[in-house]
Amino acid sequence: xxxxxxxxxxxxxxxxxxxxxxxxxxxxxxxxxxxxxxxxxxxxxxxxxxxxxxxxxxxxxxxxxxxxxxxxxxxxxxxxxxxxxxxxxxxxxxxxxxxxxxxxxxxxxxxxxxxxxxxxxxxxxxxxxxxxxxxxxxxxxxxxxxxxxxxxxxxxxxxxxxxxxxxxxxxxxxxxxxxxxxxxxxxxxxxxxxxxxxxxxxxxxxxxxxxxxxxxxxxxxxxxxxxxxxxxxxxxxxxx
Numbered sequence: 602x603x604x605x606x607x608x609x610x611x612x613x614x615x616x617x618x619x620x621x622x623x624x625x626x627x628x629x630x631x632x633x634x635x636x637x638x639x640x641x642x643x644x645x646x647x648x649x650x651x652x653x654x655x656x657x658x659x660x661x662x663x664x665x666x667x668x669x670x671x672x673x674x675x676x677x678x679x680x681x682x683x684x685x686x687x688x689x690x691x692x693x694x695x696x697x698x699x700x701x702x703x704x705x706x707x708x709x710x711x712x713x714x715x716x717x718x719x720x721x722x723x724x725x726x727x728x729x730x731x732x733x734x735x736x737x738x739x740x741x742x743x744x745x746x747x748x749x750x751x752x753x754x755x756x757x758x759x760x761x762x763x764x765x766x767x768x769x770x771x772x773x774x775x776x777x778x779x780x781x782x783x784x785x786x787x788x789x790x791x792x793x794x795x796x797x798x799x800x801x802x803x804x805x806x807x808x809x810x811x812x813x814x815x816x817x818x819x820x821x822x823x824x825x826x827x828x829x830x831x832x833x834x835x836x837x838x839x840x841x
Contacts, residue, residue, distance in 0.1 A: 606635050607709055612642040620732050623653045625666060631757070637673055650680040650760065652731045654724070657687045657743055657808065682731040682740040688723045688797070690827045694754045694834040694841055696794075701759065702835045708770045710777040711752050714801040717745035717809045720822035726817050742812040744775075744784060746821045748805040762828040763835060774799065806815060 603616040606629065621643055629635045634738070643651070651674055661669040674681040695699065700708045726743055731737040750758075752769045759767040773778070774795060781791045800806050813821050834841030 603745075609638065610630055610645070611796065612639060615643045615646040615648055616808045617721065618643075618646075620650045620652070622728055622732060623651050623670070625654070625670060629667055632669050632673075635668075635672055636825070639668075640673055640677060642678075644679050648679055650682070651677075651734075652675050652684065652728055653686045653735075655683045655741075655819070657685045657745065658805065659683075659685055659689055669700060680738040682737045682739070683742060683787045684724060684727055684731070685741060686719050686744040687717050687808070688719070688801070689724075689744070690718045691831075694831045696835055698841075702837070705766060706768050706770045707752050707756050707759075708772055708777065708780065709752060709798045709801075710772050710774045710795070710807045711798045711801040712771065713751055713753075714804055715749035715751050715807040716801045717747075717749040717807060718745050718827075719744055719813070720827050722818070723811065723813055723821050727813060730816055737805045737816075743808065743810045743815060744813050745808060745810050747814075747823070749809055750824060752801075758824045759828055759835070762825055765834060786841075 602614045603611050606626065607814050614732060621638055623636075623640075625632065625636060640651070642643045653667075653670060653674060655671055656662075656665055659665055661673060662668055671681075671683055674683075692705070697709070717727040727742060727744060731740075731742075752771070756767045756769040775797070778791060778795055781794065786794075
């Protein structure tokens, strides 16, 4: 069924649904006028439970839209589950794919900061549990990997699995910004990306929790396993 947050005529997609998995489109910053009306419609049409893909630390950061969506859901008549993941490993296979494949480098201004990377597939597995099992309503899960790695350590794991040297360039914030500008990225995207890596640079992305292990009954996917599974992304040939 067609659904558009900003087209109320499509809200009949909620009819007959009791559970919803909510992902905020990245371009939607004014959630009061885009996301909130859809959530109101979902509640009116009988939705009982919303599993929301939020952000690690959203509950403490009033600057991110995720914080206000959580606020809205807490005040609704629906049950909720908040998935708060850290930085997706898959960003290394998408946003940073060309640097790794063509230049054998990771080019982000994270300094020596550490990040508890998580595989998006693990986040999806927790989402499935939250939607289909009892015991997850009105709960928030901080989802991280089992270890917090510096980008130099990430580069070492890539080198080990791919069998070629991958280096961490460790650029300055200004150099990173200039490269992104040279690649033609829009200003809002550049600002968001720079903010993400500054968070890691100052040590705010290093949190490690056991929430994923408790929900899934297994360890999170390791960085080495992720690189093995996606290795075709960083070698010449078809897209991964």
